[in-house]
Amino acid sequence: MLRVLCFTLALHAVLGGNLVEVLQSNGQSTLVSLVQKAGLADALTHGTFTIFAPSNDAFAKLPADLLASLGSDVNALTNVLEYHVVQGSVRKHDVSNEAQLATLTGEKVRLNFYSHNHATTVEGSRITHFDLQASNGYVHVIDTVMLPPEGSIVDIVAGASELSTLLAQVKAANLASALQGDALTVFAPTNEAFASLGSSTLHHLASNPALLKEILEYHVVPQTDYSAGLYNREYKRTLDSHHDHIRISVSGGSVHVNTAKVLKADIAATNGVVHIIDQVLIPSRYHGSSIFGKK
Structure with a gap:
């Protein structure tokens, strides 16, 4: 004993x-x-x-x-x-x-x-x-206190007034179900980001659902990428049909995706994470297109 x-x-x-x-x-x-x-x-x-x-x-x-x-x-x-x-x-x-x-x-x-x-x-x-x-x-x-997520990625977008335009575009492109998949990262443009495209561009996207879907999918990465996992000069494939890359830039306390600044990072969702950004991301193959205000 x-x-x-x-x-x-x-x-x-x-x-x-x-x-x-x-x-x-x-x-x-x-x-x-x-x-x-x-x-x-x-x-x-x-x-x-x-x-x-x-x-x-x-x-x-x-x-x-x-x-x-x-x-x-x-x-x-x-x-x-x-x-x-x-x-x-x-x-x-x-x-x-x-x-x-x-x-x-x-x-x-x-x-x-x-x-x-x-x-x-x-x-x-x-x-x-x-x-x-x-x-x-x-x-x-x-290093951070965890708070239970307030729902899925779609729930997060739906619950944020500054993302109401994104929610409307997601619904118009019939992407809501796709955003219920698991392990996703969404770079979510604000209402102001969409407004900065101009009314003619927004109208063109509204009348071209395939293009709208392509643009929206360019904001989605098929893996969960929190800020701690992002690094400078990193390229990530997106969900669009061409699997285009977005470029991550990290400098000091700022993170950019292409030229868009991350305004609010690491909004946890039950199926991934959302980062709010200040610009709509456009794949490079459209950079010469007149619909996005280019020559």
């Missing part, structure tokens, strides 16, 4: 304690305090779990009003925290690119591996430390 007890204590020491103790010893003090506030600490010591654990700096990046709101609403706080927890032990080598893991809320989180910069993300949040082993699971430290 004494030998078993000694072995158990030794194992506990090697693994660094249970999940809550590993979080505490690794400096995730904000997360630990919120877990305790939500009454989840005991639950996380009974069972086997994997936690995608936001760092203190990750919580500090949240808007102050949102953090305060979570602090005063235990149900909302519990939902956000449980969105960071997966049942069972999941290590880095256990998952593949675009893998989706069910969280304790029932919603899924998506993992992406980017080979060019060796970044790994979960719902776009970069994993900074992997496989911190506890006696009842694993902790992966992330």
